[in-house]
Amino acid sequence: MDYFLTEQQTMIRDLARQIANDKIRPVAAKYDESEEFAWDIMKALSDSDLFGIYIPEEYGGTGGGCVEMSIVAEELSRACGSIALGFAGTALGTYPILLYGNEHQKKKYLPDIAKGKTLAAFCITEAEAGSDAGSIKTTAKKSGDHYVLNGAKQWITNAGEAEIYTVIAITDKSKGARGASAFIVEKGTKGIDFGKKEKKLGIRASATREVIFTDCKIPKENLISKEGMGFIVAMKTFDKSRPGVAAQAVGIAQGAFDLAVEYSRKRIQFGQPISSFQAIQHMLADMGTQIEAARALVMATARMVDSGAKNIAKESAMSKLFASDVAMKVTVDAVQIFGGYGYMRDYPIEKFMRDAKITQIYEGTNQIQRNVIAANIIKESLR
């Protein structure tokens, strides 16, 4: 389907596709196996200016928005949804600064992120605070010119590899959700440490670690927005980043689908390619249709986000919910089309299925997305 991209968006798509095909595809299996972070690919993305495509020109980017971010997330994920997270996880960690940072913070951090010199990570989840972000225990206590952070964040994407951490911590316990604040913590600050790398079902090339704060002293200038704004910062960040997860899911689905179509044309059974059987054809038809529907929703949402629309929570949640469910279904079917070969790790298809699963879970489980969608639908009906 033609999404009527601008000339620059087309350029970005072609560039991301070239990197995905030439650089990522050949090494996707290697990094999945070794679980190493693909720094060579991050270098390629950085050399091509792709880290800056959603950052304004005045801060060293090329001035795009959610559409550009979604285009790149999809293209990279077609080759490897896991390596793509080095890019997408950085966007997640950058949004709090982009949305709520002051001029000084933007000037200090965004240019290096736009260049790909530094990666970013967003830290909200804790052992006992997942969907229920209200039970965050990490604290930030003001002391003179500083805040002192204590606590542990769990399953943080890009942790250990990123230089910039945007952290949600409690500044006033008595105020509940209104007592949380957002901070910028640089790697190398005394008191920030990283746990061991987690072993995961999929997205194995993505670095997932615990981030531990022990009397971690940061200058008070590192507070994003005001005290008490932590949850607003987090929710608005997710509103902007969820189309990115949705785009990642579309990319994973498309990558698996392309392989399944190719395989179905080459695999001969009963003297003919299995693509000549209606059973396979109908699967391919459904997969192709679902992917296109998901992409259309992601693009429409991303355009709405870029239009400056204020309330995007519902659409953003819808795109993430729908696209990630499509990714799971399509990748399961893609493995099915590959049959026994699909189950073998020597073939690239099972990795897509493992990588797809996380898109239904992170940045808000799909159950939480449904809560957000329903709450907005009901609220709208009351108007």
Added chain:
Amino acid sequence: MHIIVCIKQVPNTTDVKIDPVTNTLIREGVESVVNPFDAYAIEEGVRLKEKFGGKVTVVTMGPPQAENALKDAISVGCDEAVLVSDRKFAGSDTWATSYTLSCAIKKIGTYDIIICGKQASDGDTAQVGPGISTHLDIPQVTYVKKIEELKDNKIRVERMTEEGYDIVEAPMPCLITVVKEINSPRIPSLKGMMKAKSARITKWTAEDIDCDPDCIGLQGSPTRVVKIFTPPQRKGGEILKGDASEVAVKITELLKDIVL
């Protein structure tokens, strides 16, 4: 340092199909790309600039749409681009092409090195690079796989041969043609592509480059194609059999004959 890179726009060979009746390439509807071997020349030129400073000027002779090939070169770091284009150049053979390019290079002015790909993927002659250096009367080193050193107006390179490689030193300015072993061409940057989009390409006609009208285009081309055929395949290698130590001696003898 001023580096000049000569490139050619060719049909994308991965898309090309052969007409089963005439046995010629079907060029219609085929995407045009920078000759793959020239991509190594562009990359080497840009690397020299990054190491020694200066600028890279990229030159091509071709139809107006060859401008796209020049823009591709700018997107990966070339600074200036010259398109030599005129209907009068149509039908040029390698002699006329290299003459025309040498006239354009003279007009560009002074330079330290000219880099070409070893050959074009459509014609496969490998003659234009050496032809340019002959017309300009400067030294040439072909099939360069590595630039070892570049200083005091001299360049030392490794030049691929069938048996291995030669190390050759040449005074500058000179012309080198490069093989794919020399580097791995970069993917363009977004900012490079945006720069290329708005880049101004210098366009010169036959009149602009002060060339002899009798030496350009079809009339300036002494080559007449009599027949195109596939050369006979080369013999495969020789397999030596027998006792390991005897075979080793034989191999040593053979290697001495071939290489030393």
